Amino acid sequence: MSAPATLTKKDFQTDQEVRWCPGCGDYAILSAVQAVFPELGIPREKFVIVSGIGCSSRFPYYMNTYGFHTIHGRAPAVATGLKLARPELEVWIATGDGDALSIGGNHLIHTLRRNVGVKILLFNNRIYGLTKGQYSPTSEVGKRTKSTPYGSIDYPFNALSVAIGTGATFVARSIDVFQAHLKETLKAAAAHHGTAFVEIYQNCNIFNDKAFAHLTEKEVRDDALVYLQHGRPLVFGKAKDRGVRLNGTELEVVRFADGFGPDDCLVWDETRSNPAIAFMVAQMEPPRFPVPIGVLRRVEMPTFESGVAAQTEQEIGRKGVGSLDKLLHSGDLWTVRPDGSIA
Amino acid sequence: MTLPTVESDNRLSREVEHERLDDVVIRFAGDSGDGMQVTGSQFTNTSALHGNDLATFPDFPAEIRAPAGTLPGVSAFQVRIADYDIHTPGDQPDVLVAMNPAALAVNLQDLKPNGILIVNTDEFEERNLKKAGYAANPLEDRSLESYRVFQVPLATLTRRALEGSELDAKSIERCKNFFALGMAYWLFSRPLEPTLRYLDKKFGARPQLADANAVVMRAGWNYCDITEAFHTRYEVEPARLAPGVYRNITGNAALALGFIAASRKSGLPLFQGAYPITPASDLLHELAQFRHFGVTTFQAEDEIAAICAAIGAAFGGALAITSTSGPGMALKGEAMGLAVMTELPLVVVDIQRGGPSTGLPTKTEQADLLQAIFGRNSEAPMPVIAASSPADCFERAYEACRIAVRHMTPVVLLSDGYLANGSEPWRLPDLGALADLPVEFWSDPEGFAPFRRDPESLARPWAIPGTPGLEHRIGGLEKQDGSGNVSYDAANHERMVHTRAEKVARVARELPPLEVHGEPEGGPLLVLGWGSTAGAITGAVNLARREGLPVSRAHLHHLNPFPANLGAVLDRFDQVLIPELNLGQLALLVQARYPKRVVSFPKVQGKPFFRNEVLAKIRELLGGGSR
Incomplete structure (x- = not known):
């Protein structure tokens, strides 16, 4: 069956009651994904959403596609097996900061380094929601939670840095409430052949409310964020009066009032093969820097599954499709004849 | 250098006694670097081609190269050859080849009284004796009097045989196991050709190594022929095995072939997720060679990823297996529960080894049985089957796949280190006679529900992604029977727990009855x-x-x-x-x-x-x- 020409958002909604807390950022992400999928021109039955454990990982139940709600942290591993077995499927992973960066950290980095052709949507709310509010590997130092009553001590992961460090071929960030930006980012991820890693800042209004308010509130966001746009200089600020430039081996924010202009700023190139600058930009955090959103890195490399398929084809080309009978009869054989003699 | 031609008895240079044995056990023991596994395998292979029934028991340390000459570094290969149907590699060797004092110290206790003991005297010097814990040289203190001892300077004779060779000293030294092999071939009246063929194949790119080993093996044979040390040659006639075509096979190789056979018979591509672990890695190595059979092997980042990838592949419609040993299965426990919950076909192969924890990685044990049956949280029943011999591994691999897809369930297949590395003659099965392995993916949206069940097997439909109209979600949360929607309903949960148990219990309906040998009436x-x-x-x-x-x-x-x-x-x-x-x-x-x-x-x-x-x-x- 070919794709119905007119898949709509509704086609991707299930009849299951969505059970996230009212006001959760996950609704916005669900809505964006349901809006983007029909625009991709892919038959619905080709989509598979794979998730781990956590609030974000209930995602597959609310998408009318194939779905697999697996176990904590393991979605990338399940998705890898599925993609290897069925490269023609569109495999998307829904995961969270605890699922992907804590218990599932190993699978995340290895999926990224292999460049498996799956999309990873990491809902980062900097908290454990489903277990009712413990700090996560992306929580800021000093975070007071039920498990860290005196404040957390360990330094957080920067999810984008982790991804870039693995050699990921597509790395992006967006925010739940920026629907237009999120949809564009998802579309860019969908178009990528290798692993597409998208960190989505997501508000948990119950256990970590307003974690990203400093980036999303109307009055502050233009000063707090810098949009990475391919081919454009890193200019930001409500009045577009600041930018990020590369000064020697360091990034710095420059004010145009001080005599700098857009021409002095770093021109964003998401296709740089050297990940060093993307890594530096990923590290930009307040108060010194605006927070980058958009596509940090987009480079083409052969996918894992295409490499496997190519080897299979090559071996079939060299040896022909294997014969089971020949395989069993390989090695040193001898025959016991009915009279007991050996040949 | 031309290869020596192979002698037959009538070209022996002297008169020797010939004694017929129905059964003999030979153990080659040496340092892990002495090539004992190769030596044993060669003797085995040659005996298999001679038509003997046989069984082998490779026994090697966990360390790749423990310090040379030490007790922990001893590696051994025992093979039993017989002119009748045998079942074990033998309790006690009749012949022990000890390449150094440590090998003697570790293995002597097993040698039969009056057994043949061939020792490499070159290694019996003070330092090595001390490493092996000998206060005095056992070759000189009469402690070996109850054995027939043959003292042979193997290294010296090897060097002499290769005088003028361009090989470096270390490579020459490494040939000495073939001197011992040549001696064993003379003693047991075996032909040299199979090993010569092996050498040509193995060292095709380096013919000087093939030649050197051949010359040394020949020298070992000649040594027995011309020295007066041995007065008797032994013959073990071919066994009366059932008619058919045979090959010698290890348990792990048989598993691989069984899985490929199941893949072919079911029409499903085989997917293996695995992480290297002793003694299961050989199954990964075996299957990795068979891309042209549509086999995909995935060496995952860890044991958990290995099974999870297999589960993902099963969801996608592959014949999925994951292979490991006990510690790895412990790591896979949660994912095995997921396969139980989502009712996906999967075979989990556990090649058991000594435990707990890292335990005895290269030694055999059967202590994962309860782990296989119960080792998951909550009520997570799985069929568990076990192979009983190296050759039986073929049939069990095939059967495990058949149960998995017929009942839509993960299955544990137990083997162990002894079966994995041990070998025996295997009569090749008639492929046409293998049980059917039919698989039909669900395709009709009409009346589809992810957990509607086959009334007989209780299997749910295998509905794979990509099938239009069957979009559905599975997962680790409890599901409503039939619809597959998430359900926390108390009565439904109890029904599902019972159903999953009943589904596994019903596997028994299709099993052959347990056979009693001896007195079936009791x-x-x-x-x-x-x-x-x-x-x-x-x-x-x-x-x-x-x-x-x-x-x-x-x-x-x-x-x-x-x-x-x-x-x-x-x-x-x-x-x-x-x-x-x-x-x-x-x-x-x-x-x-x-x-x-x-x-x-x-x-x-x-x-x-x-x-x-x-x-x-x-x-x-x-x-x-x-x-």
Whole structure:
């Protein structure tokens, strides 16, 4: 069956009651994904959403596609097996900061380094929601939670840095409430052949409310964020009066009032093969820097599954499709004849 | 250098005695770097082609190269060849080849009284003697008087044979195992050709190495021929095996072929997720060669990813397996539960080894039985089957796949280090005679529900992504029977727990009944075994019956569920003896399920049972004498 020409958002909604807390950022992400999928021109039955454990990982139940709600942290591993077995499927992973960066950290980095052709949507709310509010590997130092009553001590992961460090071929960030930006980012991820890693800042209004308010509130966001746009200089600020430039081996924010202009700023190139600058930009955090959103890195490399398929084809080309009978009869054989003699 | 041609008896340079043996056990023992595994394998292969029945027991340390000359560094390969149907690699060697003092120290205790002991005297100098814990040189202190000792300076003779060779000293030294092999070939009247062929193939790119080893092997053969040391050559005639085409095969290689056969027969591509672990890695190495059979092997980042990838592949419609050993299966536990919950077909192969924890990685044990049956959170039933010999691994791999896809369930397949590395002649199966393995993916949206069940097998439909109109979600949360929607309903949960248990229990309906050998109508003693103890038990029971002892045996390949007639079989015997390489795990299960009291006979030394250990126990239980 070919794709119905007119898949709509509704086609991707299930009849299951969505059970996230009212006001959760996950609704916005669900809505964006349901809006983007029909625009991709892919038959619905080709989509598979794979998730781990956590609030974000209930995602597959609310998408009318194939779905697999697996176990904590393991979605990338399940998705890898599925993609290897069925490269023609569109495999998307829904995961969270605890699922992907804590218990599932190993699978995340290895999926990224292999460049498996799956999309990873990491809902980062900097908290454990489903277990009712413990700090996560992306929580800021000093975070007071039920498990860290005196404040957390360990330094957080920067999810984008982790991804870039693995050699990921597509790395992006967006925010739940920026629907237009999120949809564009998802579309860019969908178009990528290798692993597409998208960190989505997501508000948990119950256990970590307003974690990203400093980036999303109307009055502050233009000063707090810098949009990475391919081919454009890193200019930001409500009045577009600041930018990020590369000064020697360091990034710095420059004010145009001080005599700098857009021409002095770093021109964003998401296709740089050297990940060093993307890594530096990923590290930009307040108060010194605006927070980058958009596509940090987009480079083409052969996918894992295409490499496997190519080897299979090559071996079939060299040896022909294997014969089971020949395989069993390989090695040193001898025959016991009915009279007991050996040949 | 031209290869020497192969001699036949009439070209011996002197008169020697010929003695016919029905059965002989030879153990090659040396340092891990001495090539004992290759030596043993070559002797095995040559004997297989000669038509002997045989069984092997490679026994090597966990360290790749423990410090040279030390006790922990000793590696051994035992092979038993016979002119009749045998079941074990033998309890005690008739011939021991000891390449150094450590090998002698570790292995001498097993050598039969008056057995042949060939020692490499070159290694018996003070430093090596000390490393092996000898205060005095055993070659000089008469401590070996009860054996027929042949002192041979193997390294010296090897060097002499290769005088003028362009090989460096180290490469020359490395050929000395082939001197020992040549000697063994002379002693047991074996041809050299199979090994010469092997050398050509193995060292095709470096013919000087092939030549050197061939020359040294020939020198070993000549040494026996011309020195007066040996007065007797031994013959072991071909065994009377059932007619057919045979090859020698290890358990891990047989598993690989069984899985490929299941893939072919079902029409499903084979997917293996694995992480390297002893002694299961060879299954990964084997299958990795078979891309042209549509086999995909995935070396994952860890044990958990290995099974999870296999589960993902199963969701996608592949014939999925994951292979590991005990520590790895412990890591896979949660994912096995996911496969139970989502009712996806999957085979989890556990090649058991000594434990707990890292334990004895290269030694054998059967102590993962309870882990296989129960080792998951909550009620997570899985069929568990076990292979009983290296060749049987083929059939069990095939059967595991068949149960998995027929019942839409993960299956545990148990093997162990002894089966994995051990080998025996395998009569190639008639592919047409293999049981059918039909698989049909669900395709009709009409009436589809992810958890509607086949009334007979209770299997749910296998509906794979990409099928229009069947979009559905599965996962680890409890599901409503039928619809597959997430459900926390109390009654539904209880129904689902019972259904999953019943589904596995129904596997028993399709199992062959447990067969009793000996006295099927019942008697005073049944020896009940499972897994790799089959050989030792069969050998012991056969001997005991020859002594007139009224003992019977039965062997379980299916540990969960048990064959339906197990309870009835147990009832027919006064006593039931269960030898197993653990502290009595099958005994525990049997006694939990049936009113029968059993006699547990545990052994946990990282070694298989000796036939005589089981025989002694049988004699003890039956009053020690013949009827």
